[in-house]
Amino acid sequence: xxxxxxxxxxxxxxxxxxxxxxxxxxxxxxxxxxxxxxxxxxxxxxxxxxxxxxxxxxxxxxxxxxxxxxxxxxxxxxxxxxxxxxxxxxxxxxxxxxxxxxxxxxxxxxx
Ligand code: FES
Numbered sequence: 001x002x003x004x005x006x007x008x009x010x011x012x013x014x015x016x017x018x019x020x021x022x023x024x025x026x027x028x029x030x031x032x033x034x035x036x037x038x039x040x041x042x043x044x045x046x047x048x049x050x051x052x053x054x055x056x057x058x059x060x061x062x063x064x065x066x067x068x069x070x071x072x073x074x075x076x077x078x079x080x081x082x083x084x085x086x087x088x089x090x091x092x093x094x095x096x097x098x099x100x101x102x103x104x105x106x107x108x109x110x111x
Pocket of ligand 1: 051052053071073074076
């Protein structure tokens with residue numbers, strides 16, 4: 001796969017239809033806790049642990065228009081594109097994972 005280093009691997013998570021439009025689901029892959037979000041036919045994956053106080057972002061709300069995921073605990077929202085928080089109290093970015101959608105399946109790229 002172009003642009004993906006040889007040290008990374010692609011892991012099959014689920015069928016596309018197992019994640020509803022506008023929702024988020026948590027997966028754990030090789031110790032990586034990952035929040036996978038679907039917005040229409042686009043899929044995004046960011047680290048599931050809030051960088052502020054270690055709460056699960058996949059329990060928060062998807063802001064589809066903004067392409068952000070809100071931490072339910074204190075309300076920071078994180079960009080699904082960059083992983084950066086867009087408001088306080090969180091100040092540090094969470095990891096962002098590349099996604100691949102192929103043959104109706106959703107896969108995540110783990111470095
Ligand atoms: S734990 Fe997420 S904003 Fe505080």
